[in-house]
Amino acid sequence: MTVNTAAPKATPTSASAAELETHVRSFTTEAWNWVQDYWLSILIAAGAAIAIAALLYAIRAWAMKLCERGNGVANWYAIIGRAVSRTSNFFIIMVSIRLVVGYAQTPPMVDTTVGFLFTIATVFQAAIWVRELVFGAIEHRTSAEDYHGQALTSALGIIRLLVTIVVFAIASVVVLSNLGVNVTGLVAGLGVGGIAIGLAAQGIFADLFAALAILFDKPFRVGHKVRFDQTTGIIQAIGLKSTRIRAFSGEEMVIANKQLLDKLIENLTHRDHIRIKLAIGVAYETPPEKLEALPGMLHEIVEAAGATVSRASFEAFGASSVDFVLEFDIRGDDWDTAHLARNRVMIAILRRFADEDISIPYPTQTAFTADPNGKLILPYPDPGADHSPAPRATATSGAARA
Known part of the structure; x- marks a missing residue:
């Protein structure tokens, strides 16, 4: 009968514990x-x-x-x-x-x-x-x-x-x-x-980073008036994915932030002034002296209304009038104020033209006709012709002649 006198093998757990104990003892010493x-x-x-x-x-x-x-x-x-x-x-x-x-x-x-x-x-x-x-x-x-x-x-x-x-x-x-x-x-x-x-998630991240760009780059803020494409309105809210805009026509529009930033955005709130342009036609019968003085008249009218003239000059010879262009600027971004100033300027122009006997003609056109021989028949009476009525012959009774 053989007796196994070999020492038992150490398990991994006991070996680790012994190693740890050795390290602790060494560290303590x-x-x-x-x-x-x-x-x-x-x-x-x-x-x-x-x-x-x-x-x-x-x-x-x-x-x-x-x-x-x-x-x-x-x-x-x-x-x-x-x-x-x-x-x-x-x-x-x-x-x-x-x-x-x-x-x-x-x-x-x-x-x-x-x-x-x-x-x-x-x-x-x-x-x-x-x-x-x-x-x-x-x-x-x-x-x-x-x-x-x-x-x-x-x-x-x-x-x-x-x-x-x-x-x-x-x-x-x-x-x-x-x-x-x-x-x-x-x-x-x-x-x-x-x-x-x-x-x-590139779509979500694109709108998210677009929202962050709007918040930090500040192309517009809540309450600003903006215009993009054919839409003009007021910013109502800026969200993480979309922006809400109240159009001037009343409806609320919701557009993705990335799509909005890809467009040309006009911030109307940041505009320095509003420019009004008026085309004015003056009759050809107006004397040249009055035509020459017309830009000065327009300057006086616009400045009296509290606006600044940008341009008041001759434009072209129109079909039925001598055309002038008047452009003037109104400070600020309020269209209500600009409309009132434009109304004052237009009424003042009509009054001044009435005082100066300057007429703004209607668009007119004259039509000529011809007889079978090719002779033009004027649409108005010939001033050289005698238009008096011919004398009438009256008949008398025999008793009267007697």
Whole structure:
């Protein structure tokens, strides 16, 4: 009978536990020896770390006050202050420790651990700062304008989500790379996934980014009068996918943001003036002296109505009149005011022409006919002919002759 005296094989779990116990024992022994040998340097380094941490906390408190004094995002130093105020306690502690570990003569294992934790704290703190600066810039951009409502709130929420995902994804990749992980496949997978999502939702993203372009590039705002294609109306609401426009004819129009930005948009609210153009025909029988004085008359009439003449000059010889063109500008963008000024100018022109005996002729045309011999028959009486009635012969009775 044979007895197996070989030692039992160690399982993977027991081997791992033994290895961990060995590392802990080694770390404890090394740390205790380090404290015994460099206790004075450790105390000095700890005092320096506490002083550095106190300084960093004071800077964070000052940044919070700076943010409050700047009313959040009123200016750039307030935005920077708000970003600095988001500094985490973990980052402050790790910075303080990292700056003094060299003086304390720390063991390699402690030094490696501190470096690893400092890298994590620094990368994610940088991501937080970048996120806050981007948020602050966007909020500062929108707070200076009259953009309010659900559309802006939704847009800012989506921007926050996208920026947070991007900056923390980059931070995670950087941390994994510092840990020695091969992130090439991860980056490639993220890129392919992003392309697939973009292609699947390109229509939605196109309208979304068009909405963001409208909100931040400001081609128009709610309440502005705009014209595109053959439509003129007032902007009622700017949504994430579409914009609502109340046409001057009364109906509400809904158009996709991308489709709207692809068109030529005329912002009538931003117009400096309204130009009115009038074509005036004067009879050919008007004396040349009065025709020559006509531009001056038009200038006087327009300036008396509170407008500015852009052009008042001879245009052409028309079919039945001498044609003039009058163009004048009315300040502002209010069409009601412009229409009233145009009415005053037109009535004043009629009155002035009546006083000056200047007529505006109707379009006329004269037709001539001919007799069978080819002689023209005038459509009006011949002034050289005698149009008096011929004498009539009267008959008398025989009694009268007698």
